Amino acid sequence: MTLQQLKYVVTVAECGNITEAAKQLFVSQPTVTSAIHDLEKEMQIVIFIRTNKGVILSEDGERFLGHARQVLEQVDLIEGIYKDDVVSKPHFAVSCQHYSFAVNAFVDVIREFDACQYDFTIREEQTHEIIEDVTNLKSELGVIYLSSKNTEVLSKMLKRNELEFTELFTATPHVFICDSHPLASKKSITMDDLQDYPYLTYEQGEYNSQYFSEEFVSTLDSRKNIRVRDRATLFNLIIGLNGYTVCSGVISAELNGRNIISKPLDVEEYMRIGIISRKGVVLSRYAREYIEALKAHCM
Template sequence: MTLQQLKYIVTVADCGNITEAAEKLFISQPSLSAAIHNLENEMGVTAFVRSNKGVTVTREGEELLSFARMLLEQADNMKDYFGGGEKRTPKFSVSCQHYSFAVNAFVDLIKKYDADQYSFIIRETQTGEIIEDVSDGKSEIGVIYLSEHNEEVISKLIKNNNLVFEEMYVAGPHVFISNNHPLAEKEIIATDDLQAYPYLVYEQGNKNSFYFSEEFMSMLDFPKNIQVRDRATLFNLVIGLNGFTVSSGVLDAELNGSSIIAKPLAVDKTMRIGIVKKKNMVLSKYACFYVEALKNHLSID
């Protein structure tokens, strides 16, 4: 097994077509096919199912790709660490729940490593996809929270994907409402106060259960529920419908607007915000900077 072979299978998986992958890798199609077959034989797996339409990754192929991406990323990290004289394109990807501090830390990262060329990715996405992204090597780290209501299920999923959770910040749940909301003058808001208003939550796709929810409270606790996919829509509905959502209480006026405010929720619970990463994986310098930027924004806010 060589790093070149690992790069080959990742490129084929990304392209979904051996001919296209061969062109991208500047090698002949027969040479690429032979290299993949040799790796499959060495590992004792069938990574791809070939057809006239291209290739489809098998279940065991997904596992092989996960390891391949991790090893390639670790090789890049080693080159970054020891190859100080080599000019390399900065690369980093993070998947996160819909947090303003995660976006602000990403902005800090780009400002720190601004260059003629870079490839940075931030995915604000569903909880299950965050864990899948990190497990599959699509993102180096993920940003999620654990609490009393979801920890057993999410922690098991993290462990089963050979990931670890590192706690960074403990927050008390807050209600996000508009500054013109009828409850805006209250110092602390109780769940009973919210019954008359629409509860806005992020839709979680096939894993749309209480355990994968970004919000601290179940939709079953409230009669009016609206599911959305992005942060801008959620906050527009918070303002337009006197709706509310429940999160960490960490807000950024420049990013979310001054019309959204946070009020403590009267519950004796906590949200443990942190990162997920591959077990025993050495983070790149970009990921390390991003983690420190996250800590800074969380402590400032």
């Protein structure tokens, strides 16, 4: 077993495709395939299961990947201390719902380590994609929320995939609107106040249900509904159409713009926002720093 083989495994797991991993590693696809095959033979396990869409980690492969990441992280630390001429390239990936504080925390991690080389990934995705990413160790961490409406279903799904949820904070629901909105002067807003305005939500594909929605208020509660895929479009529509969305209330003027404001929503509900990770997998120093940065931005 070599460090190069471990790097190949980690990169293939992150890409989900051997061809794409080979491009990132600047080697040929047969080289990566052969190296992983030799490693599987030596370890007497199957690390990757081949599918028509690429590769996925086997159960043994998931455990192996966790150990491989730890080994490579320790190598980076040693080389950073003793080999001034060696430039290590740290890797870290997180998948999250569309939270500006999750992006701000990601920026903090990059600034904290200030490496001259790094390969970091942040994915703002649909809820089920976040769970799949962390399950398959494509991302080390995921950021989602639980509420009274989705806890039972999502908790079962997390347990089935050997994931654990660690709460960061409990938020009271807020509404994001523009500062020129007719309701902008109100101290708090009710659902009745919002009936005449477009409700903007994040599209969840085939998982469009209240259990996977990023907004705990169902679209059935609104007469006008618009689904979007990205945060920029959502905020443009909030401004252009006097629309609104329901969220945690944690707002970033840097990322969302100063004309987006947050108002308390008058409902008896909560949002437990936290991180999901694989059970039994030791987190990298980047993941640990990311969690601390999340706490700093949310509390």
